[in-house]
Amino acid sequence: MTNLSGGTIGPGAAIPPDDTSRKLTLADPDDPKARHISVAGGTYTILLSGEETGGRYSLIDMLVPPGGGPPPHRHDFEEMFTILAGEIELTFRGEAHRASAGSTVNIPANAPHAFKNKSDKPARLLCMCTPPGQEEFFMAVGDPVDSRTAAPPKLSPAEQAERIQRAKSLAARYRTELLV
Template identity: 30%
Template sequence: MKTFTYAAVSPPGHGTPAMAFGKHIIRMMAANTGGSFGMLEVIVPPGEGPPLHVHEREDEFFRVLSGCFGFWCAGDYVELTEGGCIALPRGVPHRFRNIGEKEGCLMVVVTPGGFENFFPIIELCKPETPEQIASVAKDFGLTFLPDDDRTVA
């Protein structure tokens, strides 16, 4: 990984698409930031979002680029629209959902970087069972929580 001593740039309309669990566009990779962070855009249909999960390695920052989203983190719930931001700590169960009636878009920054590679790897590996998905997720320090734990958020 090269040292982060030069600007990392992602011009409008650029990025690497990853069609895994929806549409993701990888805008900056840890390899371009000395591991400091990764950044992606997530396009989320109405009513969609990831299940409750925990990141062991990275904190996440979200900025709503369009739409209306609900964010659950531990016992808290927040609704945000375009321009709203939220930071979620590692090690804490959380999830988000597009609660609007139209497709929404989030900018997500993970720090340290590396997790942005999860979606291209899922797209490449094409895991089919929950066990296969959990195996790939484990390599990224990600744990999806069972349905019984969803009362937390």
């Protein structure tokens, strides 16, 4: 078996040398320079991009208001959520599950899923995608906002329809299929 650095992995395999071209990343979700994007009714903050992790994963801080969450979709990469605050209802292969603060949920690659915040309080999730790319999709289809806690922009019905069409037209490029 081969690791992401091209070295052999397994019992007794040597650990590759340190790649000193890679730098430490310290991500603060409230950093004014962080990339904050309004997507699917929520505000998503890109904590770590694939570029910053050597193509290994991305990490996104999601603030999902009551009623927020993405439509049914699937993609060819793993997606893991850790719920930091609040609760979501996750639909996985047509079956509903509740996940609340402290829970971690892993969505296998290619499985249809969606989630919604059905409570009356915001939910906060950390989302890891491996390999990365989902953060780039969010940047391509979402609307920039000023901070992690900024409310999503109020979009007219025409603007909402344009965002949905944009997401549908770009989804395949980012290894995603919208099931709506």
